[in-house]
Amino acid sequence: MRSGGGSDGNFCSAMGEARAGRHGCRGSGAHAESEVVSVDEMPLRAALLAALISPP
Numbered sequence: 001m002r003s004g005g006g007s008d009g010n011f012c013s014a015m016g017e018a019r020a021g022r023h024g025c026r027g028s029g030a031h032a033e034s035e036v037v038s039v040d041e042m043p044l045r046a047a048l049l050a051a052l053i054s055p056p
Contacts (some may be wrong), residue, residue: 023045023048023049024045025045026038026045
């Protein structure tokens with residue numbers, strides 16, 4: 001899978017390594033004047049982040 005953007009994950013992807021990404025807010029128009037985020041999804045995304053960074 002190819003992707004644009006400026007993530008460090010692009011280096012791993014170019015080497016054929018798996019990576020985790022796209023864990024931020026859902027929306028459209030990233031980094032443009034027309035950018036929007038889904039406020040309704042923010043609690044779910046926050047819970048996902050908390051689960052990912054919590055100790056086992």
